[in-house]
Amino acid sequence: EDKVVQSPLSLVVHEGDTVTLNCSYEVTNFRSLLWYKQEKKAPTFLFMLTSSGIEKKSGRLSSILDKKELFSILNITATQTGDSAVYLCAPNTNAGKSTFGDGTTLTVKP
Amino acid sequence: GAVVSQHPSWVICKSGTSVKIECRSLDFQATTMFWYRQFPKQSLMLMATSNEGSKATYEQGVEKDKFLINHASLTLSTLTVTSAHPEDSSFYICSARVPGTASTDTQYFGPGTRLTVL
Secondary structure: OOOEEOOOOEEEEEEEEEEEEEEEEEEEEEEEEEEEEEOOOEEEEEEEEOOOOEEEEEOEEEEEEOOOOOEEEEEEOOOOOOOEEEEEEEEOOOOEEOOOOEEEEEEEEE | OOOOOEEOOOEEOOOOOOOEEEEEEEEOOOOOEEEEEEOOOOOOEEOOOOEEOEEEEEEEOOOOOOOEEEEEEEEOOEEEEEOOOOOOOOHHHHHHHHOOOOOOOOOOOOOOEEEOOO
């Protein structure tokens, strides 16, 4: 059975702090790993990672994948209150099926 | 990016009634759509994979006779919750797959439908 574990489950920081969110996975027929941000509605796409060791960046967010150790991290630097959300990681299989982790709830206080 | 819509965005119904939720890909064709359910403070749980022109594939523990899925066209999949009960109250989200290479194969999510069964 496919398994995804995210840590920490929740995190409270102050604006300006840097956070690292973790995602470990065990998935059959792994193809890629996706990170999403979920606020009040459906998840919005952040990154897709397919290769180990290649960092993807978008503004203050970055992410990297380690396919040998089966984990990924999502970094957010200089956090802002608008970063408060649930961050979900989802390994994707060759069939296009995603298994979601329980998410990390990030709260950024002013 | 690709746009996926869901209708209705929220629905309240009485116990025992059936509710149909539509998922449409607006500017692309989706041979595969996924239906998820999300309970409060929990993650998305895949319910079923919907393939155009064929029967849906349900995940373990999901009753196919209760959650009817139809994917009659390349842009529309529907989920019907039959004889809904209060425990079916949840946030239902669909996604449409855009197949491609490993670096482009992705899903686009609809905005979700919040179902409340009284």
